[in-house]
Amino acid sequence: MRKEPRQARSREMVERIIAAGREVLVQAGYEGFSTNRVAEQAGVSPGSLYQYFPDKAAILDEVIDRYWEHNAVLTERALGDRVAQITPDNTRPVIDALLTAMEADPALLRVVHEELPQARWRERRTQLVRRVRELTTAAAIALSHDDPHAADAAWVIVIAMENLATKWVLDRPDIDRDDFIEELNALVAGYLHQRAQSRAVGGRQRTTSS
Amino acid sequence: MRKEPRQARSREMVERIIAAGREVLVQAGYEGFSTNRVAEQAGVSPGSLYQYFPDKAAILDEVIDRYWEHNAVLTERALGDRVAQITPDNTRPVIDALLTAMEADPALLRVVHEELPQARWRERRTQLVRRVRELTTAAAIALSHDDPHAADAAWVIVIAMENLATKWVLDRPDIDRDDFIEELNALVAGYLHQRAQSRAVGGRQRTTSS
DNA sequence: ATTGTATGCGAGCGGGGACTCGCGTAATCA
DNA sequence: TGATTACGCGAGTCCCCGCTCGCATACAAT
Incomplete structure (x- = not known):
């Protein structure tokens, strides 16, 4: 993790990202698992992913x-x-x-x-x-x-x-x-x-x- | 296959490409299996791959x-x-x-x-x-x-x-x-x-x- | 209210990958 | 020998991807 999410808002976002990660992984497979897709699925900007995850692998690991x-x-x-x-x-x-x-x-x-x-x-x-x-x-x-x-x-x-x-x-x-x-x-x-x-x-x- | 290799020269090249494909697959893994790498390993230009293979998947399939x-x-x-x-x-x-x-x-x-x-x-x-x-x-x-x-x-x-x-x-x-x-x-x-x-x-x- | 910080955005960068195209060379054939 | 075809090349195109950065907004503290 790159930063601790302090406010409730951001903690929810992290959860949404992880859930989206699971979803993308299932729908698009490992090869289709891209950060942009995860962001889109989570209804979040690509940049926001990297506020709390150091890289793509970290999201996958969490899932x-x-x-x-x-x-x-x-x-x-x-x-x-x-x-x-x-x-x-x-x-x-x-x-x-x-x-x-x-x-x-x-x-x-x-x-x-x-x-x-x-x-x-x-x-x-x-x-x-x-x-x-x-x-x-x-x-x-x-x-x-x-x-x-x-x-x-x-x-x-x-x-x-x-x-x-x-x-x-x-x-x-x-x-x-x-x-x-x-x-x-x-x-x-x-x-x-x-x-x-x-x-x-x-x-x-x-x-x-x- | 996109074309039949007619001359001996080209048939050898196809063999070299397949051998290189195996080599790259083993050395670099599935994710590292790129057409450019296969071409380099085979001592062949990237363009030459596509003379006889329609796409990357075809090479992999053959291997x-x-x-x-x-x-x-x-x-x-x-x-x-x-x-x-x-x-x-x-x-x-x-x-x-x-x-x-x-x-x-x-x-x-x-x-x-x-x-x-x-x-x-x-x-x-x-x-x-x-x-x-x-x-x-x-x-x-x-x-x-x-x-x-x-x-x-x-x-x-x-x-x-x-x-x-x-x-x-x-x-x-x-x-x-x-x-x-x-x-x-x-x-x-x-x-x-x-x-x-x-x-x-x-x-x-x-x-x-x- | 004001100030400081946490949060979120999204255009855009650098890079690599699949694949193409036009040209030079080697083989084949007449 | 000249003409035709097969072959091989590699710079270059287009695309997508991981990831960043400067800016706008929401929240918290005083």
């Missing part, structure tokens, strides 16, 4: 930050008190929470996932992902306490969940929401069991029989 | 098309004659092939996955994905012949595989290649078994016990 923040809040709310119910065989509450967050603003989700250069916003994604990872690791450990590759399993699950949930929301495949949650749950449960079983049989091996 | 084409060829080669070995419990050849393709050109993979606006290149991705889907569906059907949700399972697996393989190559998590293949194999095998089992017990249900 993205708020999106992730909003998502984090939604996730926690959706999880609610169902955290206790989570077991390796029942990860439905986490998956449901994840989906709920994703579904809140599909238009922005699309831009964030399909148009933003990922490199510049890598850290901002963490809040939500970290929470999923937390719960996943707990589930993995519950099944096999001394697995040296438990971290690998957590990584696999987190990446898979995040991307499957995202694509389900964006590409709208013909899969019912409850069915989908069921599939993801089976994916996690099956994976964890399969791993536990392989380890019990004789450590990590190249071939497994049914 | 991306060739990337996918190359990938498809690599996948088939890596699969080789091991296709016969694939079963629901052993999807390693497919995964290996997928990884091999991804590993061939990580720099370009990064740009394609993290910088290109996905919308404009949605169809080009298909060749590789379709092949994986083919093999996956076969594996799914092998385990349960009349599953009404077999297509869902195939979708889940394909999306998961594609993204896991991509992220593994790009984010270089600390997981050994063979271990990773093993994890993915467990993911698929475990998932398919879990589903088959759930169906056997009593159709799709909300709760499963270990």
Whole structure:
């Protein structure tokens, strides 16, 4: 920020600019996100943008930050008190929470996932992902306490969940929401069991029989 | 294309332009991909680009098309004659092939996955994905012949595989290649078994016990 | 009321990007 | 060899973009 908005008037303007930023980002995409357009959408002069934002990137950052923040809040709310119910065989509450967050603003989700250069916003994604990872690791450990590759399993699950949930929301495949949650749950449960079983049989091996 | 390059000289130039396009895309990223830079990199005048390409997008398209084409060829080669070995419990050849393709050109993979606006290149991705889907569906059907949700399972697996393989190559998590293949194999095998089992017990249900 | 400061404006600047056009040169053909 | 066509060049046009600056207005303090 270049200056603090002191009067109510200017604080409202800053809000209008951020809202306009979101709108332009959704309507025109990342490539169409220009300062002039944002100003116009906000009903504000181009010069006014730069009273409180140092540059174009700052506006974008603010929009993205708020999106992730909003998502984090939604996730926690959706999880609610169902955290206790989570077991390796029942990860439905986490998956449901994840989906709920994703579904809140599909238009922005699309831009964030399909148009933003990922490199510049890598850290901002963490809040939500970290929470999923937390719960996943707990589930993995519950099944096999001394697995040296438990971290690998957590990584696999987190990446898979995040991307499957995202694509389900964006590409709208013909899969019912409850069915989908069921599939993801089976994916996690099956994976964890399969791993536990392989380890019990004789450590990590190249071939497994049914 | 605007004109056919007739002489050998001009055909070479077109090749140089495409190669330069790839180079600029990797070095400068999607946002830095400008016609002037491509021309300079190719050792060619800006005007010459437009002799054979209608616009900037056409150059980019050609680069991306060739990337996918190359990938498809690599996948088939890596699969080789091991296709016969694939079963629901052993999807390693497919995964290996997928990884091999991804590993061939990580720099370009990064740009394609993290910088290109996905919308404009949605169809080009298909060749590789379709092949994986083919093999996956076969594996799914092998385990349960009349599953009404077999297509869902195939979708889940394909999306998961594609993204896991991509992220593994790009984010270089600390997981050994063979271990990773093993994890993915467990993911698929475990998932398919879990589903088959759930169906056997009593159709799709909300709760499963270990 | 008067003065000082915060706010808002919008024409316009400097820059870079996509793309063109008219001209010189190399290849092809008769 | 002369004529015709293909090729290649690069200065230059037009456009849009990020961003600034001098000025007018609204608010706050005294």
